[in-house]
Amino acid sequence: MTISKLLVANRGEIAARVLRTAKARGLATAVLRHESEQEGPAHLIADEIVTIEGPTPVAAYLDIPQIVEAAKKIGADAVHPGYGFLSENAAFVAALEKAGVTFVGPTSEVIALMGDKVRARGFVEERGFPVAPSAIEDDDPASFVERARTVGYPLLIKPSAGGGGKGMRIVREDSTLETEIETARREGIRYFGDGRLFVERYIERPRHIEVQVMGDGQGNVVHFWERECSIQRRFQKIIEETPSPALTPEQRDEICETAAGIARAVKYRGAGTVEFIYAQDGAFYFLEMNTRLQVEHPVTELVTGFDLVAEQLRIAAGEGLSATQANIPQTGHSIELRICAEDATADFRPSIGDILLLDEPSGPGVRVDSGILDGGKVTTDFDPMLSKLIVHGRDRVEAIARARQAVQNYVVLGVTTNTGYLDAILAHPDFAAGNVSTGFLAEQSETLTAPAEDISELLMAAAALSDERLVGDVMQIPEMYRKMGGWRN
Amino acid sequence: MQRIFQIDGEETECWLGHDGSRFVLNTPDGSVACELNPTALPGGYTLRAKGVVRELRLAVGPDATFVHMNGRTHEIRRIDPDERLAGRDKGASDDRLVAPMPGVVVSVAVKPGDTVAEGQPLLVIESMKLETTLTAPRDGVVAEMPFAEGDSFRLKDILAQLAPEEE
Numbered sequence: 265m266t267i268s269k270l271l272v273a274n275r276g277e278i279a280a281r282v283l284r285t286a287k288a289r290g291l292a293t294a295v296l297r298h299e300s301e302q303e304g305p306a307h308l309i310a311d312e313i314v315t316i317e318g319p320t321p322v323a324a325y326l327d328i329p330q331i332v333e334a335a336k337k338i339g340a341d342a343v344h345p346g347y348g349f350l351s352e353n354a355a356f357v358a359a360l361e362k363a364g365v366t367f368v369g370p371t372s373e374v375i376a377l378m379g380d381k382v383r384a385r386g387f388v389e390e391r392g393f394p395v396a397p398s399a400i401e402d403d404d405p406a407s408f409v410e411r412a413r414t415v416g417y418p419l420l421i422k423p424s425a426g427g428g429g430k431g432m433r434i435v436r437e438d439s440t441l442e443t444e445i446e447t448a449r450r451e452g453i454r455y456f457g458d459g460r461l462f463v464e465r466y467i468e469r470p471r472h473i474e475v476q477v478m479g480d481g482q483g484n485v486v487h488f489w490e491r492e493c494s495i496q497r498r499f500q501k502i503i504e505e506t507p508s509p510a511l512t513p514e515q516r517d518e519i520c521e522t523a524a525g526i527a528r529a530v531k532y533r534g535a536g537t538v539e540f541i542y543a544q545d546g547a548f549y550f551l552e553m554n555t556r557l558q559v560e561h562p563v564t565e566l567v568t569g570f571d572l573v574a575e576q577l578r579i580a581a582g583e584g585l586s587a588t589q590a591n592i593p594q595t596g597h598s599i600e601l602r603i604c605a606e607d608a609t610a611d612f613r614p615s616i617g618d619i620l621l622l623d624e625p626s627g628p629g630v631r632v633d634s635g636i637l638d639g640g641k642v643t644t645d646f647d648p649m650l651s652k653l654i655v656h657g658r659d660r661v662e663a664i665a666r667a668r669q670a671v672q673n674y675v676v677l678g679v680t681t682n683t684g685y686l687d688a689i690l691a692h693p694d695f696a697a698g699n700v701s702t703g704f705l706a707e708q709s710e711t712l713t714a715p716a717e718d719i720s721e722l723l724m725a726a727a728a729l730s731d732e733r734l735v736g737d738v739m740q741i742p743e744m745y746r747k748m749g750g751w752r753n
Numbered sequence: 754m755q756r757i758f759q760i761d762g763e764e765t766e767c768w769l770g771h772d773g774s775r776f777v778l779n780t781p782d783g784s785v786a787c788e789l790n791p792t793a794l795p796g797g798y799t800l801r802a803k804g805v806v807r808e809l810r811l812a813v814g815p816d817a818t819f820v821h822m823n824g825r826t827h828e829i830r831r832i833d834p835d836e837r838l839a840g841r842d843k844g845a846s847d848d849r850l851v852a853p854m855p856g857v858v859v860s861v862a863v864k865p866g867d868t869v870a871e872g873q874p875l876l877v878i879e880s881m882k883l884e885t886t887l888t889a890p891r892d893g894v895v896a897e898m899p900f901a902e903g904d905s906f907r908l909k910d911i912l913a914q915l916a917p918e919e920e
Binding site: 676715723725727729 | 754756758760761763765767769771776782788789794795798805810812813818819821822825826828829831853854855877884908
């Protein structure tokens, strides 16, 4: 099957990124836009914009019948789901299959298998791949609490249908186990419509290491090396890099081959990511498989030289893999920073506002996948991630230096962002030493948000002198009074 | 002319004057002669103050001025001194729970008139896809629970109010 017209069923930076590759491959392109949504970079790239409706913008992007109908109406023969929204929704894939539209991704069966954490875990374990000690509610709901106790503390409660850290709870004391189970269950029902849970041993100071895989659906699978994503706030990644500073070459081969083996076992089709928990002693355990393109895929692209979206489109068009394992290099070092509209000094509270001034960095080894435009509006309708800054260097030291330089020159004014916080992480000696875990940001929260030198007088001077009304009022006062200064207390 | 600026939560009262040749910003810490001149970049300025020269990018929003300087972005909130007097909060701060971010009420555990102990769960909220249990800031009696299960609330809305402590 060839693909001639692609609908991107997503928004923001990922829609723009997918559209660029699709256009470069000569495809006709279309993208969605909710009626209330402002124009973004993707809308400037796509040949066509399809307006979707819904009580909330998110509901519209999750509306399977409406999006399938949109694809049919505009004559799209393929849909790229991006990440999030319907990207891992087996019902969406099945609906597209029924409508005769190609889904750029795996089969609905594989999505359903990997989307159910419990089934996925069982599948992986049965085939001899490593998983952490656990208890699964479904095995015998009546004894779940008892079996959870035998896993031992600390333990982690997870919704079976979960993802993105939602509904996850760490339990350190037996006294709170039962209330935490009930909270996690409510969250599971709310976010995933599924209250089933499982618990597993919580690995102290773990690292998050994942492997990019790509399969042709016939059992041929290659990996594109690992990514380390241990820098997380609230279980969500904000800095990712490759190669991982934790792995020896032998461990790297082992973890990458394990991931490829898991993908081979399901005859995986398209781009996927196998995530692992990596313990301080070097042991690693299967965490989950994400059956889509990841947010952090660009770091892999910068060290391998492959365009992963182009690979996805090739596979969806039945052209197969363009690479063999031996010709996928891992050259230099790449780091991604997620630029988010949030206040790192106030528990990462999302911030909203108008983008009054936007000036994004550029230069050698610097890539920006942006979802915002100057003059745009940041609302609470969507995720707070505005864009991604990705750098490449010959080695990790150069990559960190480039990342710091670039993030310091990332100017977004009008809404609070985490650029200063990201720079503080990059400047931290433990980050430079590669000595991190998924708890790093929480452990170092005070150091990372400590105020720098006091420049408040300079800032107040700038704010006062740029306040036109204030300056105008001052200049209207007769000169003799102005000179008196007026400071009194 | 007076202004109140708030940087990183700290408020400072300032008075801007002009000595005939330069602007002078008076703060409780002293007087600073200062000058701000545009550069060729969008929102670009050169600031001269306290014996230093700084290149910066600046944008004036409705309530705050944003300044990008030395690789960091700063937010300077501007508070109108008149509004400040009118909106003075009533009641001691530990009498109420204020919404840390916008969200939805998942469940309410107490009702007005209930006696609660410090740390006791009052309500569960959901914000940014996370559930959080809000607990009583001190021992006391619940005066008001303005939101019911399923209600959505905005940043800084009062989610629970305790009766004032008796002396």
